Amino acid sequence: MKNNFLKTISNKFLIIAFFTTILTACANEPKQMVLSAQIPIYNSIAYMGKSAKIKISDLRNKAYIIAIHRKGEASELIPVSRSLVDVIGGSYKKALINSGLKNSSSSNSSIHLTIDEAKIDVDQKMVTYKTVDQLTLTVRVTSEKGVFTKTFNNKGKSDGGLSADLAVLERNFNQNMTKLLLKIINDSEIQEFLEI
Secondary structure: OHHHHHHHHHHHHHHHHHHHHHHHHHHOOOOOEOOOOOOOOOOOOOOOOOEEEEEEEEOOOOOEEEEEEEOOOOOEEEEEOOOHHHHHHHHHHHHHHHOOOEEOOOOOOEEEEEEEEEEEEEEEOOOEEEEEEEEEEEEEEEEOOEEEEEEEEEEEEEEEEOOOOHHHHHHHHHHHHHHHHHHHHOOHHHHHHOOO
């Protein structure tokens, strides 16, 4: 009887330990920022008949965008699920091609989009937070006319109660990224600088 009692307690302990381990592992799942630029597909002929080599590069030396700062603690750095070059570059190239541009490696013209800055700094207090975000992209167009460079910025600030919500930070950043890319795609100076 004593052995059965010990086996029952031992089995219950193992079951409790197993579920505790699983719950702890789920609770400590690593955070990642999900990036997505949702540029609407529209019929534009802004780049029709023009061709260029398209290049995208990230000048930042960070694998994260969000940094959460708490007093007396090391900053919590949240990495991105996909690289900015993939997200921004893929969306930008697709939008240019949808607007009539021919992406050609043999073209004499080129469009080089660089990611200069992409960050969200969160100052987390006990019951409030403040965020400062910035996205800076530079476009360098080379054609027979010469070289044209233009920088595009999107800066924002927000604050709220309790703690910053990762989903809200993602949504705001993705919306701002989409707006900035649309602004670049529709920029008349860039369009006019490319040779036909």
